[in-house]
Amino acid sequence: MEHLPALSQQRAELEKVWSRWAVGGGRPSAPPPVLHSEATPIPRSESAVLRSEVVESWERSLRTVDPARAVAPSTDRDDLGSRWAESPLRTPVTELAGEIRAIAEDAGMIAVVTDEVGTVLFSCGDRSVRRQAETVNLAPGGCWDEPYMGTSGVALSLHSGRPSSVWAAEHLVQALHGWVCYCAPIRAADGRQLGVLDLSTYWDRSHPMILTTVRALVTAIESRLHTAQSRPVARTRLECLGVPRLYKQGHQIAMRPRQLEILALLALEPEGFTPERLHAAVYGDRSVSPSTLKADISRLRRATDGQIADRRYMLTEPLACDATELLAALEAGDLTTAVRVYRGPFLPDSDTPGIVQWREHLDVCLRTAVLADRNPEHALRLGQRCPDDIEIHEHALRLLAPGDSRRALAAARLHTALRA
Known part of the structure; x- marks a missing residue:
């Protein structure tokens, strides 16, 4: 120069x-x-x-x-x-x-x-x-x-x-x-x-x-x-990382697991589903009549005040969702937000094919990003949510300085995971 x-x-x-x-x-x-x-x-x-x-x-x-x-x-x-x-x-x-x-x-x-x-x-x-x-x-x-x-x-x-x-x-x-x-x-x-x-x-x-x-x-x-x-501000919020919950205007409402699964899939794919594709994502190879899906959608539509379109199943109003926030943070490389939002696996008790696929996608993305990152805070936060993940605890220990008191926490988590 x-x-x-x-x-x-x-x-x-x-x-x-x-x-x-x-x-x-x-x-x-x-x-x-x-x-x-x-x-x-x-x-x-x-x-x-x-x-x-x-x-x-x-x-x-x-x-x-x-x-x-x-x-x-x-x-x-x-x-x-x-x-x-x-x-x-x-x-x-x-x-x-x-x-x-x-x-x-x-x-x-x-x-x-x-x-x-x-x-x-x-x-x-x-x-x-x-x-x-x-x-x-x-x-x-x-x-x-x-x-x-x-x-x-x-x-x-x-x-x-x-x-x-x-x-x-x-x-x-x-x-x-x-x-x-x-x-x-x-x-x-x-x-x-x-x-x-x-x-x-x-x-x-x-x-x-x-x-x-x-x-x-x-x-x-x-x-x-x-x-x-x-x-317009979203009136409905769906939490599906860890314990699933649905809130409308700040109040929690009861929903069947199947309805939460369908709503989560619609939130993660804003372009929506054809009836055939959503049927496959929800029921897989099971022999389930198309009318069953229509009934599930009908009940979900009533529960969400008509926020689901008819012919192509998609959300018609804003829906706040922690899983979409996690996905957006990962796509943007904002790992601080991603590990904060992550409270656990995506609908962990569900074996619905579309949910299982998204769960694996989100977990692999987040875990890979944390293991490639040099900030020990991210590894510690994820380790709190994933107590059995030996590699995450080992990564946190490698990143923490010898005098950092948080090494004791990472070491204890690693010890527990190794004994499990």
Whole structure:
């Protein structure tokens, strides 16, 4: 990169200014000239200077943040799961996760989504960059608002409500001086700020087009978000991972096992079934009259207030279902959501052919993803739901550091599984 020497010089000059602030205790006697009013990458032709929003952010941050801080603080793990589950950003981000991941991996970056207070809810991207980001807790659960981690792209976007970038020693915390981050706020249809999308990488990979990419991704997320907010909310929720339950408007209702099986199949295949295909999925090779299926569908239609179409069996209204949420998370590579949603096998007591096929599909997908992942939390969570899975417990032990107290839990689970 022919501009790298110039970038290195700019970074060195920024480090000098940072030292006067962070080590010297505040603003220098003569403030540095302000040449930029917007959060844009530092041009090659200009000297390294502090932008006005960086100066103001440093002044605010120094009241609560030690520039020598090594990592961002973490939120409670259980609280993180509920935050992501309840976030309006979860569905649009999950739907676009494949595109976001491809962009981040191709560019050698990490993509991060936070909530409205700067807590990281989702991350993906280049594996080596993600590992480095995890050393400063730029990972799910990390708290990146200004009072916690000082000046960063996330903090500036949360504070100003505008796209921002922070490069090298513009970060107040010295541990972030090797990074550049490009961020933009994500807004609800009514203008409320719901969080921030951040693309981060090493300082020498900075490029002005990255902020344009962030803006485009935010536009795509907001488009899906606003469309989803205008859709009718599902009145019915089916839980079929572990103990099956059906809720209508928050109240549990009794359903026959066969009806739950049919409803689960319809939820997982929104394009629906022909009568012949659904008959095969439900009854297999058993000699069951087509009228039996029609009777089951008729009873199910009454129980769901007519939410099933006549000729091609399919749902006509939104149905919330934990199995479809698991499938969507797996397809998007959102393993944190997948292991949180998974409460057990899909309708575990059913031997219906279509259910058995989906059960094996979901279990193999989730288990394979966890065994390929480097986050011990995912292995521990799945191990809780799969006490007999020796390989999952062994994987958790391999990933946990020697001093991690959770090793005792993984070891105990492995011991129990081996004795079973």
